Amino acid sequence: MKASSLLGTLLFVWFAPLVVGLFGCGGTVASNPPTTKADAAALPAGGSGGTGGATLGTGGSATSTGGVTSGSGGGTGTGGSAPTAGGTTSGSGGATRAGGSATSSGGITSGGVTGTGGGTTSSGGAPPGSGGSTTATSGSTTDMGGNTSRSGGSMATGGRSGSGGMVASGGTIESGGSVGSGGNAGKGGFDGGSAGSGGSSGSAGSSRDGSADASSGGASGTIDAGSGGPEQCTSRAAIDSSKWKLVWSDEFDKDGAPDASNWGYEKGFVRNSELQWYQPDNATVSGGLLTIAAQKQQVLNPNYKAGSTDWKQNRQYAQYTSTSMTTSGKKSFLYGRFELCGQIDTRQGSWPAFWILGNGLSWPASGEVDIMEYYANGVRSNICKPSGGNCDWSGSVSQSLSSLGGTTWSNKFHLWAMEWDSQKINLYLDDKLVYGYTITSTNPYTGNPFYMLVNLAIGANGGDPSGTTFPITYLVDYVRVYQKP
Numbered sequence: 001m002k003a004s005s006l007l008g009t010l011l012f013v014w015f016a017p018l019v020v021g022l023f024g025c026g027g028t029v030a031s032n033p034p035t036t037k038a039d040a041a042a043l044p045a046g047g048s049g050g051t052g053g054a055t056l057g058t059g060g061s062a063t064s065t066g067g068v069t070s071g072s073g074g075g076t077g078t079g080g081s082a083p084t085a086g087g088t089t090s091g092s093g094g095a096t097r098a099g100g101s102a103t104s105s106g107g108i109t110s111g112g113v114t115g116t117g118g119g120t121t122s123s124g125g126a127p128p129g130s131g132g133s134t135t136a137t138s139g140s141t142t143d144m145g146g147n148t149s150r151s152g153g154s155m156a157t158g159g160r161s162g163s164g165g166m167v168a169s170g171g172t173i174e175s176g177g178s179v180g181s182g183g184n185a186g187k188g189g190f191d192g193g194s195a196g197s198g199g200s201s202g203s204a205g206s207s208r209d210g211s212a213d214a215s216s217g218g219a220s221g222t223i224d225a226g227s228g229g230p231e232q233c234t235s236r237a238a239i240d241s242s243k244w245k246l247v248w249s250d251e252f253d254k255d256g257a258p259d260a261s262n263w264g265y266e267k268g269f270v271r272n273s274e275l276q277w278y279q280p281d282n283a284t285v286s287g288g289l290l291t292i293a294a295q296k297q298q299v300l301n302p303n304y305k306a307g308s309t310d311w312k313q314n315r316q317y318a319q320y321t322s323t324s325m326t327t328s329g330k331k332s333f334l335y336g337r338f339e340l341c342g343q344i345d346t347r348q349g350s351w352p353a354f355w356i357l358g359n360g361l362s363w364p365a366s367g368e369v370d371i372m373e374y375y376a377n378g379v380r381s382n383i384c385k386p387s388g389g390n391c392d393w394s395g396s397v398s399q400s401l402s403s404l405g406g407t408t409w410s411n412k413f414h415l416w417a418m419e420w421d422s423q424k425i426n427l428y429l430d431d432k433l434v435y436g437y438t439i440t441s442t443n444p445y446t447g448n449p450f451y452m453l454v455n456l457a458i459g460a461n462g463g464d465p466s467g468t469t470f471p472i473t474y475l476v477d478y479v480r481v482y483q484k485p
Contacts, residue, residue: 107288229253229288232413232477233341237431244337244482251478252290256281262331266324266455268303269312273350275459277301277318282456283325290455293471294322294350320465322472324455328377331357336483338418340454343475344374346410349465351375351457352474354416356450364391367444371427372416375461377401381435382426385443397427397435413477422446456478 239246250262257280265280269310277299283292299318308314340354353373358366369389370382378398384391401410417428425445439445456474458465465472 027031047288083120127251161232190317232289232343235430236341236415239482242485245485247481247483248331248333249478249480250290251288252285252476253288255286256284258285258290258325262327263325264328264330266326266453269301269315269318270324272457272460273311274457274462275318275465276320276322276457278324278455280323281323282321283323285361288477290454290476292323292325292352292454292474292476294320294456294458294473296465296470297321320458320470322456322458324453324457326451326453328357328451328453330451331481332451333481334447334449335421335484336419336481338371338420338452339478339482340416341413341477341478342371342372342416343413344372345456345472345474346374346377347468347472348463349458349468350472350474351460351462353453353455353457354479355453356418357453358444358448358450360448361444364389367448367450369418369425369427369445369450370396371418372429374401376463379404379429381429382423382438383427383435395435395437399434400428413475420445452479472483 250259251257265283266278267280268278270278276294279299282295285291286342299319299321301313301315301318303313305313306316306317338356342352342354344350344352351374351377353370355368355370355373357363357368361367364384364386367386368382368384370380373380373382377400379401380396380398382393382396384393386392414430415428417431419426419428423439425437425439426433427437454476456472458472
């Protein structure tokens, strides 16, 4: 019995400290560690006992640089039931080890909910990786980030879809405005997108019009290539924005057929006993240029009548095809500055033109202004003064191709322009006044809108094309109309 008593006493002495260590000296053991930002924020700063308190270690309930909950400490201490620097019950890790449910850099970033990586990823918020919807430098209400932060905004670098996404670096408040650098789209004008570097539009704006209406970042901008190619009339004078406002243009920046909202087409044999059959197919847009390419191509004339004296009907076939584009029924303008930047083919048989006709009247009562036409080695500027059933062309100007520079001249792009108001019409070539005309009350140039035509005829005034290698081409960079602001 003495041996039994002695053994019992020894066992009591041996196990008693262990029991005390387990249930005493540490306060209440947290059976469930905080697993959300709300849970972690509700934890007290000290706890009910022990060196580190029941729940917090080194960090406390909110970090020094803006996390929602913990600092570098965790839910509980390093050892025992509630020591200073460890897990919820024991060991050196615990439920909220390095970082807690929100780390020192804000958001849901490194650390996450459990362990070093946690339930939320180590570097990138809810969807992991750079470019997630919540990133490493933008916590929900922290100093270095936050929904309305100083450096990054509601989404940090990358936005929803990586660098340059829907909201790029710059965010919603500080640097960069409502859409920062990158924005919804880059610079560029019509293909450039709704937002660019800085404000609501990119550095190029909505057109390549050359006007001074807005500088980099405004609604419209200075000359820029847009998406379709470089500006061709680079030596042109700048537009005075106090005098002219761009009201319409076709920059020919979308590859394919010309814009059907701007242009219709003349078809078949149309005028002047010309040789070509007009059809839409010869006009294409590519690389920022409209090309009208006249072809040596036989086409059946559906209006053919054997023995007819009508030139439109007495030819069974057309031997050439080309295109005549017109804004009739789509765009017409009363007064303004009309421009075309283009390159013309000056070989035998070619007859390109850029001209206007009055709405609602038959020719010649409609009036006609040939801002540009070329044939028989002459670059011409003409204004029709209706006279009975024809036009009086007196005063029209023709400049010989050789005086302008010959084929060297014709291999370059040039700017043709008309400035028209109720009192005068001035025609320009490369910013030089070629022909000035004073409007009289008997002419049709007051009060009636005019539409535009861009066409390439073959033969007739253009001469015999049979010795010319086809295609004959007419290239156009843009057509623009400005009016008084």
